[in-house]
Amino acid sequence: KQEVTQIPAALSVPEGENLVLNCSFTDSAIYNLQWFRQDPGKGLTSLLLIQSSQREQTSGRLNASLDKSSGRSTLYIAASQPGDSATYLCAPSGGSGNTPLVFGKGTRLSVIA
Amino acid sequence: DVKVTQSSRYLVKRTGEKVFLECVQDMDHENMFWYRQDPGLGLRLIYFSYDVKMKEKGDIPEGYSVSREKKERFSLILESASTNQTSMYLCASSLPRGNRNEQFFGPGTRLTVL
Numbered sequence: 001k002q003e004v005t006q007i008p009a010a011l012s013v014p015e016g017e018n019l020v021l022n023c024s025f026t027d028s029a030i031y032n033l034q035w036f037r038q039d040p041g042k043g044l045t046s047l048l049l050i051q052s053s054q055r056e057q058t059s060g061r062l063n064a065s066l067d068k069s070s071g072r073s074t075l076y077i078a079a080s081q082p083g084d085s086a087t088y089l090c091a092p093s094g095g096s097g098n099t100p101l102v103f104g105k106g107t108r109l110s111v112i113a
Numbered sequence: 114d115v116k117v118t119q120s121s122r123y124l125v126k127r128t129g130e131k132v133f134l135e136c137v138q139d140m141d142h143e144n145m146f147w148y149r150q151d152p153g154l155g156l157r158l159i160y161f162s163y164d165v166k167m168k169e170k171g172d173i174p175e176g177y178s179v180s181r182e183k184k185e186r187f188s189l190i191l192e193s194a195s196t197n198q199t200s201m202y203l204c205a206s207s208l209p210r211g212n213r214n215e216q217f218f219g220p221g222t223r224l225t226v227l
Contacts, residue, residue, distance in 0.1 A: 032214060043203055044218040100146060101216055105155040
């Protein structure tokens with residue numbers, strides 16, 4: 001059964017810093033991997049989706065990489081801003097059929113002005 | 114833009130009540146999902162559906178049932194609500210495998226069972 005671990009569980013950085021959030025998963029036979037953002041008390045917002053054949057995806061100040069063989073993905077946030085403060089979750093989906101996403105517990109990010 | 118809506122943002126019910134949580138998506142997605150989210154436990158899959166009138170159990174289906182009579186609507190039913198079902202409930206939808214398969218979430222329903 002797929003297990004997803006996100007490290008660190010919480011992170012506090014000063015505004016302007018570049019940062020990396022880590023995600024590891026136990027079963028490398030994935031179809032794709034999504035990164036989400038969640039603000040307190042709200043639903044999840046999709047940030048980036050990486051197909052299993054891709055190595056990275058970029059959207060604005062966000063860059064997600066995928067190393068399927070080692071079971072790792074990273075989310076890089078450049079020039080962090082207080083508005084980036086949220087919980088970030090990664091979720092791979094299984095390689096066979098329409099297997100649902102499996103979520104990590106997230107990294108809670110605080111960007112201090 | 115994909116839109117997933119949930120019938121209530123906040124809901125308070127009594128123990129033993131039958132509770133319906135409704136989810137509607139407007140992008141003709143085949144796949145729909147119900148999760149619950151609890152502090153320290155993360156998101157856990159309750160039920161999902163790949164087509165109308167079709168359902169599959171997730172990791173924690175006990176105490177819940179679902180209904181999908183129309184493609185755009187997926188309902189979660191708590192037959193007899195209990196206090197341990199107090200949680201944040203999140204609905205999501207996606208296209209099937211072979212497409213981009215990106216999953217989109219609704220705003221969530223915070224359910225309190227007293």
